[in-house]
Amino acid sequence: MAISEKTERALLDLGLTSYEIKTYSALVQYGPMTAINISKQSNVPYSKVYDVLSSLERKGWIETDHNRPSKFYPKPPSTSLETMRMKIDADRKKNETQVISELFPLFEKRGSKERPDIWIVRGQFNILTKLKEMLESCTTELMVATPLVLDAIIDLAAPLMMTLKSKGVRIRVMCTENAGENHLKSISKWGEIRVRSQMFAGGAISDSREVLILLGADEPSSAVAIWADHPSLANFATNYFQYLWNDSKPYSRSSA
Amino acid sequence: MAISEKTERALLDLGLTSYEIKTYSALVQYGPMTAINISKQSNVPYSKVYDVLSSLERKGWIETDHNRPSKFYPKPPSTSLETMRMKIDADRKKNETQVISELFPLFEKRGSKERPDIWIVRGQFNILTKLKEMLESCTTELMVATPLVLDAIIDLAAPLMMTLKSKGVRIRVMCTENAGENHLKSISKWGEIRVRSQMFAGGAISDSREVLILLGADEPSSAVAIWADHPSLANFATNYFQYLWNDSKPYSRSSA
DNA sequence: CATAATTACCACTGTTGGTGGTGCGGATTA
DNA sequence: TAATCCGCACCACCAACAGTGGTAATTATG
Numbered sequence: 392m393a394i395s396e397k398t399e400r401a402l403l404d405l406g407l408t409s410y411e412i413k414t415y416s417a418l419v420q421y422g423p424m425t426a427i428n429i430s431k432q433s434n435v436p437y438s439k440v441y442d443v444l445s446s447l448e449r450k451g452w453i454e455t456d457h458n459r460p461s462k463f464y465p466k467p468p469s470t471s472l473e474t475m476r477m478k479i480d481a482d483r484k485k486n487e488t489q490v491i492s493e494l495f496p497l498f499e500k501r502g503s504k505e506r507p508d509i510w511i512v513r514g515q516f517n518i519l520t521k522l523k524e525m526l527e528s529c530t531t532e533l534m535v536a537t538p539l540v541l542d543a544i545i546d547l548a549a550p551l552m553m554t555l556k557s558k559g560v561r562i563r564v565m566c567t568e569n570a571g572e573n574h575l576k577s578i579s580k581w582g583e584i585r586v587r588s589q590m591f592a593g594g595a596i597s598d599s600r601e602v603l604i605l606l607g608a609d610e611p612s613s614a615v616a617i618w619a620d621h622p623s624l625a626n627f628a629t630n631y632f633q634y635l636w637n638d639s640k641p642y643s644r645s646s647a
Numbered sequence: 648m649a650i651s652e653k654t655e656r657a658l659l660d661l662g663l664t665s666y667e668i669k670t671y672s673a674l675v676q677y678g679p680m681t682a683i684n685i686s687k688q689s690n691v692p693y694s695k696v697y698d699v700l701s702s703l704e705r706k707g708w709i710e711t712d713h714n715r716p717s718k719f720y721p722k723p724p725s726t727s728l729e730t731m732r733m734k735i736d737a738d739r740k741k742n743e744t745q746v747i748s749e750l751f752p753l754f755e756k757r758g759s760k761e762r763p764d765i766w767i768v769r770g771q772f773n774i775l776t777k778l779k780e781m782l783e784s785c786t787t788e789l790m791v792a793t794p795l796v797l798d799a800i801i802d803l804a805a806p807l808m809m810t811l812k813s814k815g816v817r818i819r820v821m822c823t824e825n826a827g828e829n830h831l832k833s834i835s836k837w838g839e840i841r842v843r844s845q846m847f848a849g850g851a852i853s854d855s856r857e858v859l860i861l862l863g864a865d866e867p868s869s870a871v872a873i874w875a876d877h878p879s880l881a882n883f884a885t886n887y888f889q890y891l892w893n894d895s896k897p898y899s900r901s902s903a
Numbered sequence: 904c905a906t907a908a909t910t911a912c913c914a915c916t917g918t919t920g921g922t923g924g925t926g927c928g929g930a931t932t933a
Numbered sequence: 934t935a936a937t938c939c940g941c942a943c944c945a946c947c948a949a950c951a952g953t954g955g956t957a958a959t960t961a962t963g
Contacts, residue, residue, distance in 0.1 A: 401742035468750040486657035
C-alpha cells in the first residue's frame with residue numbers, strides 16, 4: 392500500500408482526486424518516471440494517466456521535461472502546497488472584493504440596528520468571529536474565563552490583545568491549572584493571569600457591558616455560546632467573575 | 648432581479664449554493680425577516696428554507712434569534728467572508744501539515760538530483776512559484792526584464808527582494824516606458840531601473856546561472872515559461888540583457 | 904376546548920457535474 | 934510494420950443540489 396489514509400483524506404480535501412493522489416504519491420515514493428511506469432506503480436489506467444498528469448501539472452504538483460518519452464518529476468510537497476495556496480488565495484480575494492463591493496452597500500443602507508441584544512451562537516468559528524467582534528469594540532476592560540485554552544483563540548487573539556493593551560485596556564484571564572505552560576506564557580504578554588483548580592464554563596466580558604458565555608460541547612463544530620449586550624446579564628457575569636477572580640491564585644512566570 | 652451575475656458567480660465560487668445565495672441576498676436587501684417572507688422574497692420553496700437557513704448559519708453568513716416565529720439576520724458580508732476564511736485556513740493548515748509530515752521524508756530520501764536542468768513551466772502560478780524558487784537561491788546578482796509589470800509579481804517579489812537587497816545582491820530591472828508610475832516607484836525601493844520603448848519577451852537571470860524566460864500568452868492561465876540552469880543559455884541571456892541594459896534609459900524618480 | 908392557521912421540519916425524486924473506469928484510434932518513432 | 938506514445942469518447946456511478954410532497958408541533962381563534 393502507498394500512503395496512510397489520513398494523508399489521503401488530507402490530499403482529497405486539498406482538491407486532488409484519488410487518481411491524482413495515487414499518481415503523485417507514486418512519483419514521490421519511486422522517483423521520476425515515464426507515464427507507463429507511473430501507470431503500473433499507481434494502478435491508474437494507462438489511458439487516464441495523461442489526463443491526470445496534465446491536471447497535476449496545471450495544479451502545480453509535478454513538472455515534466457517534454458522529451459519522448461516524457462518523464463514526470465514530483466515537486467516537493469511544500470512547493471506544491473504553496474503554489475496551491477497562492478492560487479486559491481488569489482481567486483478568493485477576487486471573489487471577496489466582488490462580493491463586498493456589491494453587497495456591503497446594500498447591507499449598510501438597511502442599517503443593522505434591528506438586531507436584538509441577545510444571541511445564540513453556534514459552531515466554533517461563529518463563536519470565534521463573535522469574540523473578535525467583541526474585542527474590536529472593547530475600550531476599557533476585558534475579562535476572560537476559560538476552562539481550556541484553545542490554540543485557535545490564542546492565535547486569533549494575540550495581535551488584537553496587544554493593540555488593546557496598548558490602548559490601556561485592562562485584560563484579565565482566568566484559566567484552570569492544567570493549562571500548558573506555553574499558553575500561559577504567551578497570554579502573560581498581554582494580560583494578567585490567575586489560575587484555579589476548577590471551572591465549569593468559559594466566557595468573556597467586555598467593558599462590563601457585552602458578554603459571551605461558552606457552553607462547551609464534545610465536538611467543536613457543535614459548540615454553543617450565548618452572546619448578550621444586556622446590562623443586567625453583563626452585571627451578573629461581572630460580579631461572578633470578580634468573585635472567582637478573588638478566589639484564584641495569581642500566576643507568576645518562572646522567569647519572573 | 649436581485650444581484651449581478653458576477654457577484655452570484657463569486658458567491659458560488661466561495662461555496663454557497665444558488666438557494667443560499669438567493670436567501671442571503673434577500674436578507675441583505677430587505678433586512679431581517681421570518682422564514683415565510685424569506686421564501687417569498689427569494690423564491691426559495693418554503694419547505695427548503697429551513698435547510699438553507701441552517702446551512703447559512705453553520706457557514707457563518709446569518710444569525711437567528713430562536714423565537715417563534717424565528718427571525719433571521721444577515722451578518723455583514725465582510726464578517727461572513729472572514730469567518731469563512733478562518734475556517735478554510737484552519738482546515739487547510741491541518742491538511743498541509745499532515746501531507747508534509749508524511750510525504751516530505753519520502754521525497755527527500757529520493758533526492759531530487761535527477762532533475763534535468765531545463766524545464767517548460769506552464770501556467771501563471773507555476774511560473775510565479777518557479778520565480779520564487781529562483782529568488783530564494785539568488786546570492787549575488789539578479790536581472791529582470793519585463794514588458795508588462797504584473798501586480799502579482801510585485802506583491803510576491805517585494806519582501807523577497809528587500810531581503811535580497813540587504814544581502815548585497817545587485818538587482819536590475821528593465822521595463823517598458825508604459826509601465827505605471829506606482830509600480831516603478833515601488834520597484835525602485837529595491838532595485839535599479841531602466842526603461843526602454845520596446846521589449847519582446849520577459850525574463851529573469853539569477854547569478855548569471857539560472858534563467859527564466861517568459862513567453863507571453865493571451866490568457867494568464869496558458870502562459871508558458873522556460874527555466875534553465877544551463878550555463879550556456881545563462882551566458883547568452885546575460886549578454887543579451889547587458890546589451891539591452893546599456894541601450895536603455897535610467898529611470899529617476901520624480902521625487903529624486 | 905376544539906379547530907384552523909401558521910411554523911418548523913422531514914422524506915423523497917429527478918437532475919447534474921465530476922470522477923472512476925474502459926476501449927479505441929491516430930500519431931510518432933524504431 | 935510494429936511498438937509505443939498520447940489523447941479522445943464513452944459509460945457507470947456517486948454525491949450534492951434543486952424541487953415537491955407531506956407531517957408534526959405550536960400558536961391563534963371562536
